[in-house]
Amino acid sequence: GAGVSQSPSNKVTEKGKDVELRCDPISGHTALYWYRQSLGQGLEFLIYFQGNSAPDKSGLPSDRFSAERTGGSVSTLTIQRTQQEDSAVYLCASRRLAGGTPDTQYFGPGTRLTVL
Amino acid sequence: AQTVTQSQPEMSVQEAETVTLSCTYDTSESDYYLFWYKQPPSRQMILVIRQEAYKQQNATENRFSVNFQKAAKSFSLKISDSQLGDAAMYFCAYRSASGGTSYGKLTFGQGTILTVHP
Numbered sequence: 001g002a003g004v005s006q007s008p009s010n011k012v013t014e015k016g017k018d019v020e021l022r023c024d025p026i027s028g029h030t031a032l033y034w035y036r037q038s039l040g041q042g043l044e045f046l047i048y049f050q051g052n053s054a055p056d057k058s059g060l061p062s063d064r065f066s067a068e069r070t071g072g073s074v075s076t077l078t079i080q081r082t083q084q085e086d087s088a089v090y091l092c093a094s095r096r097l098a099g100g101t102p103d104t105q106y107f108g109p110g111t112r113l114t115v116l
Numbered sequence: 117a118q119t120v121t122q123s124q125p126e127m128s129v130q131e132a133e134t135v136t137l138s139c140t141y142d143t144s145e146s147d148y149y150l151f152w153y154k155q156p157p158s159r160q161m162i163l164v165i166r167q168e169a170y171k172q173q174n175a176t177e178n179r180f181s182v183n184f185q186k187a188a189k190s191f192s193l194k195i196s197d198s199q200l201g202d203a204a205m206y207f208c209a210y211r212s213a214s215g216g217t218s219y220g221k222l223t224f225g226q227g228t229i230l231t232v233h234p
Contacts, residue, residue: 031220043207043224059221089159095220104151105222107161 002026004108006092012114013082021077021111025094032075033095033105034067038088046090049075050097082115089113118143120210122225129198130233136183137193137228139208147213150184150191151222156204164206167191169213195230203232 005024013019025032034046045059049069060066064083069075079086089112093105119142129135141150152164167175167184174182179199183192195202208225 033221035222042226043222045221045223048221056221091159091161093161093222104163104166105220106163107153110159112159 004092004094004106006090006108006111008111009109010112010114012116014116015084016081018078018080019082019113021079021090021113023075023077023092023094023108025073025075025092026096026106029094029096029106030072031095031097031105032069033093034075034077035091035093036061036088037091037110041088043091046077079113082113084115087113087115118145118148118210118212118223120208120223120225122206122208122228124228125226126229126231128231128233129195131198131200133198134194134196135198135230137195137206137208137230139191139193139225141189141191141208141210141225143189143210143212145212145214149211149213150182151209151211152180152182152191152193153207153209153224154202154204155207155227161207165193198232200232200234203230205229 007022030051032049037043047067048056064080067077089110091110092108095105121140148169150167154162154164165175165177165180179196181194205227207227209222
């Protein structure tokens with residue numbers, strides 16, 4: 001079946017602008033994660049959604065970052081007033097919670113964000 | 117908090133040879149999962165192999181196998197008969213098996229770049 005998809009693949013923006021990154025998880029996967037991959041910090045957890053529960057936002061680096069997940073499926077990560085240090089690859093992953101291999105996360109191809 | 121350490125920033129291997137990538141981790145938990153992910157230049161993270169901590173038997177997937185030493189908190193990846201397509205960044209990752217917040221979140225090592233020479 002289809003894997004995790006993310007859009008856009010690449011995004012170049014100017015400092016101070018807002019950006020939205022989209023993630024479409026694998027159908028039937030109720031858990032969704034956002035990670036950030038940057039040269040200085042490696043791979044960092046940002047936020048976790050599970051069904052209709054309140055998301056775990058403990059990894060978000062500042063209040064300029066927010067995310068939502070509509071209808072338990074598609075998720076949008078929003079970065080307001082972007083800064084140059086926000087430049088990174090943003091990866092989304094999804095996981096089923098029952099059946100198959102519930103402990104395995106499947107990743108999308110990521111969005112490369114460049115803030116000029 | 118759990119930490120994962122990959123002490124080899126870069127490794128290289130000749131095609132058809134065997135290479136081992138190292139990973140150590142620190143945790144106070146007894147039940148967890150360990151993973152190796154491969155990230156080629158396309159950026160797509162691909163699961164290579166997974167290991168449940170409660171299983172003593174080392175996981176194997178075709179040419180890929182692990183040496184899981186729970187007491188030593190070590191989880192190395194062995195790639196046999198290396199192929200050009202194995203060239204990528206490899207990440208070791210840890211996931212707690214207990215519930216609570218951030219359930220299922222992965223903690224990654226810094227990564228090892230593997231080069232395969234023809």
